Amino acid sequence: MLGALIGVSGLIKPESILKVLETTIPEDFMEMNKKALDLGMAMGFMSVKT
Numbered sequence: 001m002l003g004a005l006i007g008v009s010g011l012i013k014p015e016s017i018l019k020v021l022e023t024t025i026p027e028d029f030m031e032m033n034k035k036a037l038d039l040g041m042a043m044g045f046m047s048v049k050t
Helices: 002-009 014-024 027-049
Strands: none
Touching (some): 002 014, 002 027, 014 027
16 A cells, blocks of 8 residues: 555655665565556556556
């Protein structure tokens, strides 16, 4: 959901979110969370364009 919010609003840079995630999420889960963030951002961006 965070990725979708970023995709819709464009208020936060994805790089900033990734920096925070890297300090709070165990390393084993980072790749999965990066993929989820990317997917959410794409979906949020697409919803704004249509």
